[in-house]
Amino acid sequence: MGGQANLYSFPAVGDLAPVLRAYIIQSQANGIARHGTFKVAVSGGSLPKTLAQALLAPPTSETDVVHWGNWEIFFADERAVPLDHADSNYALLKAELLDKLPADAPQPKVHPIDASVLDDAQELADRYEQELVASFASRDSVRLPIFDLLLLGCGPDGHTCSLFPGHELLRETSAWVAPIEDSPKPPPRRVTLTLPVVTHAVRVAFVATGGGKKEVMKEIFEAGNGLPCALVNEGCGDRCSWFVDDAAVEGVTYPRRPFSL
């Protein structure tokens, strides 16, 4: 590991989306070249909408193509609710993105939680971990899965996935997927990728937009304070990239980079 997290800032989400697309397509090419698939995990929140803006746009060149048929999509965190519930991250991704993919093209393989065990968060997490084991163990070290890309959001308190500031889950060292029963952001019962899995990914991209993020962005980039997003920055170094709008980093002194692939 080396370097520091990259911070890319754009005037508006409309300017951010095409650059995020280029970054994702490059990650896709690397994943497909390495093992024939592109293994990605996504968060909920505002991310699926921004992803749709980036990925449903028409290609601008022959190489600017999203190969959906090669994608395996996991959930970086998920709420313990039915898959058609308003709080479900799966339902959100489906409505914002998956349902809008061209029906006649190859579809991604999507890995939702097992909604038959919603009352038992530990079992829900264990089954989701088995879903990862089935997908990753054959090609990667079985100690930790290696996602090609994680696409994450950042909460106003500095949480990411369902890893919340000060929570004991931040000390998890062996599980790939962990339950949480006391999420400060509702709903309280969820499952989440653990910090070691997050920092083990080939690349991690955060998307954070809007003035509501500027205080926490200052804290993450200037103080750290053990916030989950700061721990990801520290664990990933320059494998971590932030795609933000100018409003989210107003007053943040951490150097912005011009984006280049």
Ligand SMILES: O=C(O)[C@H](O)[C@@H](O)[C@H](O)[C@H](O)COP(=O)(O)O
């Ligand atoms: O299930 C969740 O609660 C989300 O996955 C969560 O981790 C989200 O990514 C952040 O809260 C940022 O949300 P916004 O992008 O909406 O600010």
